[in-house]
Amino acid sequence: MPNSSFFTPHSSLSAAPLVTIVALCHNHAPFVREALDSILSQTYPNLEVWLVDDASTDGSPAILQEYAARHPTWKLLLLPENLGNCRAFNLAFRQSSGDFVIDFATDDVLLPNRVAQQVAAFQAAEPMVGVVYSNAEPITEDGKLLSLHHRLASHGELLPRPASGWVFAEVLRRYFISTPTMMMRRACLDQLGGYDETLAYEDFDFWVRASREWQFLYLNEVTTRKRKHPRSMSSRAYQRHDPYLASTIEVCKKALALANGPIERGALATRLRWELRQAVRRHRHAEARELFRLLRQTGPPSPLDWALAGWSHLYTL
Structure with missing residues (x-):
């Protein structure tokens, strides 16, 4: 400009x-x-x-x-x-x-x-x-x-x-x-x-x-x-007991309802996979299971997705 x-x-x-x-x-x-x-x-x-x-x-x-x-x-x-x-x-x-x-x-x-x-x-x-x-x-x-x-x-x-x-x-x-x-x-x-x-x-x-x-x-x-x-707010994201990951999951639910067609659902799947990995890394296992549930609604999960979800499930048994 x-x-x-x-x-x-x-x-x-x-x-x-x-x-x-x-x-x-x-x-x-x-x-x-x-x-x-x-x-x-x-x-x-x-x-x-x-x-x-x-x-x-x-x-x-x-x-x-x-x-x-x-x-x-x-x-x-x-x-x-x-x-x-x-x-x-x-x-x-x-x-x-x-x-x-x-x-x-x-x-x-x-x-x-x-x-x-x-x-x-x-x-x-x-x-x-x-x-x-x-x-x-x-x-x-x-x-x-x-x-x-x-x-x-x-x-x-x-x-x-x-x-x-x-x-x-x-x-x-x-x-x-x-x-x-x-x-x-x-x-x-x-x-x-x-x-x-x-x-x-x-x-x-x-x-x-x-x-x-x-x-x-x-x-x-x-x-x-x-x-x-x-x-700062950004420095607290993903810390134990922080509320930000739960909010991210709620936004991903909205995004799933708004997404049209394979390109947009694939874009959301990319986001969900990234958030799933962050949740597992920080031992946020309940949130990881919810992210995996949303990921399955965008298309077939990968073997790594299944492995991360399974590990989070076993962690809480």
Whole structure:
């Protein structure tokens, strides 16, 4: 997307669609100032900001209150009990008005042109594009750059390979989207009813449901810094007693109901095999048996699939 298409702080507000940023915070005190300053640094002129604290037990609420007081147009929700990302996001989203929406975790950082670049991409795209996502820079807990989410391989291709258009089979088959980089069309979120509040995390379920009805567009720009630290949601996946694997199984059930034809069922089988191996490696044997049951509904299991399922069954006898 050429820089000439970006909005600047002097652009006409009447020509700039409203963009909602839902800034979700849970115990992000070491990072939240940098995150909120990155909202203030946006070159895009027409923002609606919701600050949502999901019952933090550190100093985060005081910092959010400070920023809300300094910026009276920003809305503040201090939740008295921890609701989890899906419910906390929905609370703000359903009160918001933006044509486009960013779900922004306050341990991450928005680069200054982030909103302007993605709005320009939406405006140049077809109306059935529901999501624009992009490249990201993973950073350490103390802010050191690591690499890129989509890295240029020796043969000249980005890895993981981005996909644009009708990507339903691709989101079933593999992980390739950096979740913090997504900007979502409000109409897409409205059609889905927001996030599924019964789940422990939102992105896989959103990708599956959204990509069945809406196109996705990859913008080849670095727009976001994604922080990796031990308290992040992604670092807790597959740990003993974590709720994320159970949510993944529920999303796979939805995907099975939505999948049409051998290509999409084969893509889901690839995902289920990967999840089955993760479950067995981490001794999540009840979940492994459920994943195998779903896998059998996509087509004939392989000998290794049978072996993994049998081992999980014997482990619990």
